[in-house]
Amino acid sequence: MATENKNLSEYDKTTIPNAKDFRFGIVVSEWNDTITEGLYKGAEAALLDCGTETENIIRWNVPGSFELTFGAKRMLEVKDVDCVIVIGSVIKGETMHFDFVCQGVTQGVKDLNVLYDTPVIFCVLTDDNMQQSIDRSGGKHGNKGTEAAIAAIKMAHLRTL
Numbered sequence: 001m002a003t004e005n006k007n008l009s010e011y012d013k014t015t016i017p018n019a020k021d022f023r024f025g026i027v028v029s030e031w032n033d034t035i036t037e038g039l040y041k042g043a044e045a046a047l048l049d050c051g052t053e054t055e056n057i058i059r060w061n062v063p064g065s066f067e068l069t070f071g072a073k074r075m076l077e078v079k080d081v082d083c084v085i086v087i088g089s090v091i092k093g094e095t096m097h098f099d100f101v102c103q104g105v106t107q108g109v110k111d112l113n114v115l116y117d118t119p120v121i122f123c124v125l126t127d128d129n130m131q132q133s134i135d136r137s138g139g140k141h142g143n144k145g146t147e148a149a150i151a152a153i154k155m156a157h158l159r160t161l
């Protein structure tokens with residue numbers, strides 16, 4: 001189902017574990033920061049709404065989405081967290097750089113989920129244009145940051161089983 005048929009901000013709290021005892025790391029790319037800040041705000045609000053303590057949300061920034069993998073890896077190595085969310089916004093330009101940045105961060109995050117026993121949630125928009133990014137970071141399609149936070153809580157819970 002495409003995003004246009006599913007509002008990214010909708011969730012049913014009765015189906016989500018309480019996040020009171022979980023600690024979350026969030027690594028945020030500074031590229032397209034108007035978008036990534038919107039994604040972060042959505043993620044933070046959802047984590048708090050589902051019981052996360054403010055002091056249990058640890059935020060680091062990195063220069064761009066390609067650096068999200070290293071930022072998440074370092075977070076996993078030095079911080080005691082139950083889940084990491086990586087937040088980025090990649091918008092297509094004139095060259096193939098878009099393809100390689102998207103491929104790099106996608107493969108990198110996948111690798112971290114294989115190599116570490118702490119889940120890393122992929123909250124990276126990969127859009128053709130800025131409007132698509134606006135629509136998915138608090139616009140008409142909701143906020144992918146909210147969706148990522150809910151996924152993070154569910155995966156942090158699954159990790160306890």
Ligand SMILES: Nc1c(NC[C@H](O)[C@H](O)[C@H](O)CO)[nH]c(=O)[nH]c1=O
Nearest residue numbers: 029031063064065066088089090091
């Ligand atoms: N064009 C975008 C980038 N490019 C920068 C790379 O992510 C990386 O920081 C650079 O290649 C140095 O390693 N990053 C984004 O997050 N979004 C873009 O649209």
Ligand SMILES: CC(=O)[C@@H](O)COP(=O)(O)O
Nearest residue numbers: 091092093094095097098
């Ligand atoms: C995703 C990118 O790196 C891209 O926005 C850079 O733009 P360009 O391909 O025009 O150099």
